[in-house]
Amino acid sequence: MKSTTIILLFALMLSACGVPTTATEGAIPSGQSDIQIAVTSNDFEAGQPRVPFVLFSGTRKVADAQRVKLIAFDLTPATPTPGWTGEATSYSDYEVPYWVAYPDLPHPGFWGLGAEITLADGSTTAAQFSIQVVEDSSSPAIGARPPASQNRTLKTEPDIHKLTSGIDPQPALYQMTVAEALESGRASVVAFATPAFCTSKLCAPVVNSVEAVYEDLGDRANFIHIEVYKTFDPLVYADEMGEWGLLSEPWTFVLDKEGKVAHKFGGPVSPRELSEALEPLLQ
Numbered sequence: 163m164k165s166t167t168i169i170l171l172f173a174l175m176l177s178a179c180g181v182p183t184t185a186t187e188g189a190i191p192s193g194q195s196d197i198q199i200a201v202t203s204n205d206f207e208a209g210q211p212r213v214p215f216v217l218f219s220g221t222r223k224v225a226d227a228q229r230v231k232l233i234a235f236d237l238t239p240a241t242p243t244p245g246w247t248g249e250a251t252s253y254s255d256y257e258v259p260y261w262v263a264y265p266d267l268p269h270p271g272f273w274g275l276g277a278e279i280t281l282a283d284g285s286t287t288a289a290q291f292s293i294q295v296v297e298d299s300s301s302p303a304i305g306a307r308p309p310a311s312q313n314r315t316l317k318t319e320p321d322i323h324k325l326t327s328g329i330d331p332q333p334a335l336y337q338m339t340v341a342e343a344l345e346s347g348r349a350s351v352v353a354f355a356t357p358a359f360c361t362s363k364l365c366a367p368v369v370n371s372v373e374a375v376y377e378d379l380g381d382r383a384n385f386i387h388i389e390v391y392k393t394f395d396p397l398v399y400a401d402e403m404g405e406w407g408l409l410s411e412p413w414t415f416v417l418d419k420e421g422k423v424a425h426k427f428g429g430p431v432s433p434r435e436l437s438e439a440l441e442p443l444l445q
Contacts (some may be wrong), residue, residue, distance in 0.1 A: 197279055199291045202260060202364050203428030204410055205298040210264045214429045215291070217261070217279065225259040227252070229280035234265045237272040237292065250277075256432035257367045270297045294403065300407035302423050308352070308415065309405040310341035313388050326389045327358030332373045335387040340402075343384040344421035349443035350384035351375065351436065354403065354411035356391060364430050368412040374433040375440065380381060382444050407420075418443050 188427045198218045206213065219222035230250040235242040246266040251262055267273050274292045281287065304309040313323055325336045335353075343350040355368040369387055376385040390411045392400040403411075416425040416439045425439040 197289045206295045214262045231278040233276050235274040254434040255434045258363045267295050279354050298386040311402045350417040352386045353414045365412045371433045
């Protein structure tokens, strides 16, 4: 399937919604795609935001696709304009396999992304989705120093089950405040997630990923889990959620040795993706 096919498919979808287009090239493959794309984050900043997504066929997760190629459309003008093209990266070492792309979306507004998907049998199909891009994210930006939170630890709250809703938590993730991590001179991972109260398989395993990377790297970096809720009955959001400007969960931040945000992951993050971001900062 050529990129012009993606453009035409996306154009037809937009024209069906009453948006005029001028695309006339290409041919759509016979048969209608049964692949849908679910975006698994909701905070996209202008530039090159991380866009994670999952492929579905009905209710079945598509875990064995070979390739996903994307093309971005600026939906701001009356005639949607194609721009950035690139490939997404697959992360299959997670309970729900997902894909990640970093499209070039230079300004706020609504952006469409058309996907050319190569399935396990080598056949191709297409799907599309849209996201809203903002000028500035409410969460700490890449390159910024996040709030020096005085999150609860086992030193201030010895009962670990008040610090996390996880069933079998790793104590190493509850030893240090963010304020201490920022001054430690080491890279850090700070994860905001609620293992028990996020019932989706897309977000619940995030803490598992952090624990897996901790088991691999040990004290070469700081690892902190901040539970989304400071009380469980009733559910009351942790103060740190507001301090960090987080409007959803889970979020995982990787900080460099100077305490600045080097990477941030909204939604799922696998051990491999987290390790790929963290390990260069350990040198």
